[in-house]
Amino acid sequence: MSLRSSRPSGFLAYYEELLAVWTRKLGCRDAARDLTHDALVKCLETDPAQVAQPRAYLHQAARNAAVDQFRRDGGQEWVPLDTIADHASPLGDPMAQARTGQLGQALEAALSELPLKCRQVFVWQRLEGLTQAEIAERMGLSKNMVEKYMIRTALHLRERLGAYAPN
Secondary structure (H helix, E strand, C coil): CCCCCCCCCHHHHHHHHHHHHHHHHHHHEEEEEEEEHHHHHHHCCCHHHHCCHHHHHHHHHHHHHHHHHHHHHHCCCCCCCHHHHHCCCCCCCCCHHHHHHHHHHHHHHHHCCCCHHHHHHHHHHHHCCCCHHHHHHHHCHHHHHHHHHHHHHHHHHHHHHHCCCCC
């Protein structure tokens, strides 16, 4: 008599990971849960024999679901960091525009003060949504070292950009 493992297998094994990634990207656990469920349903409808890398397939399905949702919602306006100072605020408030431009410049300056590895970890984790394990693998570092780079970057940005935080 063998005991069955209670650990999920296949696509379901990556549920928590995917939920965490999309919660971080979307900033809303409920929206991330909906997106994760949509991606899982799509993947579970796929013949597992056709999928060589379930984790990568699931993450791509989630990205596709996010793009589909973005298109259905009419999208949002995305502004590249290097043009944020030139971007007009939808509210038309000149003071808000000036503050946004200053924040963009301050962020660029603060990031440029950091070592390359800290900047790379920040970009990959915060902007591209990679996990610390994925970053560690790409950079040939331990997950612990990636975490230290991210903490160092966060502390540095908090110190440099604290004046821009709401009261």
